[in-house]
Amino acid sequence: MNANTSWQVFGVVIEHDAAGVKPVSLEMINAARKLADQISATVVAFYLCRDDGGGDDGNATATQRRQLAAEEKVADALIQNGADEVRFLTHPDLNIYIHENYSFALMRQLEKSRADYLFLPATNNGKELSAVLSAKLGVGVATDCVALSVSGDGDVAAVRPVFAGKALATVRFRGKTPHILTLRPNIFRGTDPAAAVPRRGEIFREDVALPEFSHQAQRLVKKAASQLDITEARIVVAGGLGMQSPANFKLLEELAEVLGAAVGASRPVVDNGWREYSNQVGQTGRTVSPDLYIACGISGSVQHLAGMSSSRCIVAINTDAHAAIFSVADYGIVGDVIKVVPALTHEFRKVLAA
Amino acid sequence: MKIIVCVKQVLDTAATIQIENGAVVSPGSSRIINPYDEFAIEEAVRIKEKNAAAEITILSLGPEGFNDAIKKALAMGADKAVHLLDRKFDGLDSYAAAKILQRYIASVPHDLILCGKQAVDVDMAQTGAMLATFLGIPFVTVATRIEFAADFQNAKITRQVEGGSEVRELPLPLLVTCQKGLNEPRLPSLKGIMAAKKKAVLTLSAADLGVDDGDINIADNRIVQENISLPAPRKKGRILAANEAAEEKVAAELVQILRDEEKII
Numbered sequence: 001m002n003a004n005t006s007w008q009v010f011g012v013v014i015e016h017d018a019a020g021v022k023p024v025s026l027e028m029i030n031a032a033r034k035l036a037d038q039i040s041a042t043v044v045a046f047y048l049c050r051d052d053g054g055g056d057d058g059n060a061t062a063t064q065r066r067q068l069a070a071e072e073k074v075a076d077a078l079i080q081n082g083a084d085e086v087r088f089l090t091h092p093d094l095n096i097y098i099h100e101n102y103s104f105a106l107m108r109q110l111e112k113s114r115a116d117y118l119f120l121p122a123t124n125n126g127k128e129l130s131a132v133l134s135a136k137l138g139v140g141v142a143t144d145c146v147a148l149s150v151s152g153d154g155d156v157a158a159v160r161p162v163f164a165g166k167a168l169a170t171v172r173f174r175g176k177t178p179h180i181l182t183l184r185p186n187i188f189r190g191t192d193p194a195a196a197v198p199r200r201g202e203i204f205r206e207d208v209a210l211p212e213f214s215h216q217a218q219r220l221v222k223k224a225a226s227q228l229d230i231t232e233a234r235i236v237v238a239g240g241l242g243m244q245s246p247a248n249f250k251l252l253e254e255l256a257e258v259l260g261a262a263v264g265a266s267r268p269v270v271d272n273g274w275r276e277y278s279n280q281v282g283q284t285g286r287t288v289s290p291d292l293y294i295a296c297g298i299s300g301s302v303q304h305l306a307g308m309s310s311s312r313c314i315v316a317i318n319t320d321a322h323a324a325i326f327s328v329a330d331y332g333i334v335g336d337v338i339k340v341v342p343a344l345t346h347e348f349r350k351v352l353a354a
Numbered sequence: 355m356k357i358i359v360c361v362k363q364v365l366d367t368a369a370t371i372q373i374e375n376g377a378v379v380s381p382g383s384s385r386i387i388n389p390y391d392e393f394a395i396e397e398a399v400r401i402k403e404k405n406a407a408a409e410i411t412i413l414s415l416g417p418e419g420f421n422d423a424i425k426k427a428l429a430m431g432a433d434k435a436v437h438l439l440d441r442k443f444d445g446l447d448s449y450a451a452a453k454i455l456q457r458y459i460a461s462v463p464h465d466l467i468l469c470g471k472q473a474v475d476v477d478m479a480q481t482g483a484m485l486a487t488f489l490g491i492p493f494v495t496v497a498t499r500i501e502f503a504a505d506f507q508n509a510k511i512t513r514q515v516e517g518g519s520e521v522r523e524l525p526l527p528l529l530v531t532c533q534k535g536l537n538e539p540r541l542p543s544l545k546g547i548m549a550a551k552k553k554a555v556l557t558l559s560a561a562d563l564g565v566d567d568g569d570i571n572i573a574d575n576r577i578v579q580e581n582i583s584l585p586a587p588r589k590k591g592r593i594l595a596a597n598e599a600a601e602e603k604v605a606a607e608l609v610q611i612l613r614d615e616e617k618i619i
């Protein structure tokens with residue numbers, strides 16, 4: 001599509017919350033960098049946030065300094081992971097994600113600075129924002145991409161799972177730019193930038209004007225406390241009906257705590273009310289791709305496998321040696337979860353403490 | 355209160371699939387209502403149970419076979435259906451499909467539009483938000499709870515985000531995409547199935563909708579599928595010592611593998 005432009009621009013929209021830049025955002029920078037290195041391209045990170053600098057609390061300079069220090073730290077992390085430019089777009093109402101405000105600010109930015117491809121995280125917010133931008137700009141979007149490649153003339157092809165990963169579609173874009181891609185968390189992790197040569201990049205700051213609606217949209221939002229989400233966790237410990245009772249999920253929580261993991265569940269476990277629906281893994285639940293998925297007392301139905309079979313390493317614990325879950329497991333333990341899980345917890349604790 | 359529910363028919367989630375001539379096939383598998391669209395239909399029916407003035411229209415864009423899904427939606431309690439049916443609609447991407455859904459919806463009164471959060475075949479999760487943007491109305495995606503003010507002019511909606519949830523309050527007209535947790539979809543009753551037979555299904559073609567070919571030509575898709583394949587099968591796994599009462603030993607072995615060989619922990 002862009003055969004006659006020699007210098008491509010890969011825009012990356014950074015998702016962040018109270019805990020800082022989300023790991024998936026660094027993954028996106030990594031992914032864009034890898035593509036950019038194969039052709040002549042610039043990676044530009046867009047960081048939307050509140051500008052506390054001019055606060056009128058009588059303490060402006062101290063707040064300003066804190067804000068700048070925080071931004072510098074963010075910018076450095078993005079640059080070390082591969083960004084050439086970091087653009088802070090600031091407005092008091094951009095302190096949290098609201099699609100109306102974010103899409104407005106990004107639209108304005110994209111009118112001024114070109115992007116050929118725009119990367120967003122395949123989170124609930126990222127997928128919402130990609131749809132709005134696509135509809136407003138009249139451009140194509142591919143969600144939940146798990147592999148990317150770029151041709152010599154700068155065309156990006158993306159692989160995205162369809163039918164919850166039962167098949168993989170390779171897609172290309174046509175028509176107006178920026179072409180939008182949302183990237184699945186946990187797939188594009190790069191090497192530790194600390195090990196590499198320090199990179200340099202440019203930092204820009206810009207206040208953006210938002211229309212009337214922005215403040216109202218803001219006021220009405222209430223966010224519940226953050227907990228590790230199964231789609232973002234590096235390790236997921238999941239339980240099925242083989243756990244036998246909601247009380248036994250305590251065993252999985254203990255294992256998860258030792259591993260810094262999130263607890264997932266099969267559908268009947270959720271339908272029984274033993275776990276929250278946000279824990280459900282599978283075709284009609286969430287799709288996860290952690291480094292390690294430990295399936296405890298899960299039979300491995302087609303629908304469950306669809307949601308987790310792209311995990312890097314799968315461990316299954318099941319009393320039934322013929323359970324379908326063993327067909328996708330890298331390591332299988334034929335045994336009783338009630339005995340095996342505490343033994344694992346004990347062993348991990350021992351090894352991790354050492 | 356006019357409610358429109360966008361319903362897509364998809365391949366049964368239990369289906370195993372194959373690839374033939376660049377397309378997904380699953381011989382012998384049945385088709386179902388997209389599971390997330392069932393939450394949308396159920397929610398609409400529950401709203402109608404509280405607000406007798408509500409009228410529910412099922413809106414579906416797809417081939418002849420979508421009839422089964424439409425009938426089931428009517429049997430669950432929707433009042434009527436509109437089937438956007440035309441060969442020209444085959445193979446459209448989400449953007450184009452949302453444009454056509456918009457064309458119909460913009461021509462009729464609408465207070466609440468419900469979609470699924472995602473169609474479990476293409477897995478795009480884009481159509482709802484695109485449709486609302488084209489219509490120029492507010493929307494909330496991935497909703498797990500919808501509460502209305504007494505006059506049904508405003509709604510308070512809980513949506514799922516990674517690691518938690520958030521609540522937004524918005525005026526109607528409004529579009530919401532539905533997530534699991536919202537409700538438990540009912541099975542159609544025998545009475546519902548009988549009643550559905552008498553409910554009107556309006557079929558509209560591209561010409562009826564007044565969409566010119568440029569708008570809906572698959573050649574105008576912004577996303578082009580170049581290839582489709584099955585994922586590589588996973589390597590055969592290793593079963594660790596399965597003999598009885600050896601939990602500690604197996605656990606130690608696994609932990610050692612995950613640390614030294616897999617380097618995960």
Ligand SMILES: Cc1cc2nc3c(=O)[nH]c(=O)nc-3n(C[C@H](O)[C@H](O)[C@H](O)COP(=O)(O)OP(=O)(O)OC[C@H]3O[C@@H](n4cnc5c(N)ncnc54)[C@H](O)[C@@H]3O)c2cc1C
Binds near residue numbers: 239367
């Ligand atoms: C439209 C549709 C959508 C669906 N979507 C999903 C989805 O998104 N996610 C999903 O998970 N399912 C989904 N399902 C359900 C799916 O078909 C299966 O019913 C479900 O995955 C089975 O859950 P399970 O493995 O926990 O239970 P079971 O199939 O009952 O398996 C329990 C397993 O535990 C083992 N076990 C029992 N006791 C022990 C013990 N003491 N120690 C170790 N192992 C033990 C048994 O051997 C068995 O293998 C869907 C179904 C439909 C129709």
Ligand SMILES: Nc1ncnc2c1ncn2[C@@H]1O[C@H](COP(=O)(O)O)[C@@H](O)[C@H]1O
Binds near residue numbers: 388
């Ligand atoms: N062809 C269609 N007809 C009616 N509704 C659709 C169609 N395609 C998508 N939708 C709606 O949009 C939602 C999300 O679909 P998608 O963006 O394709 O994942 C679905 O759950 C439906 O509510």
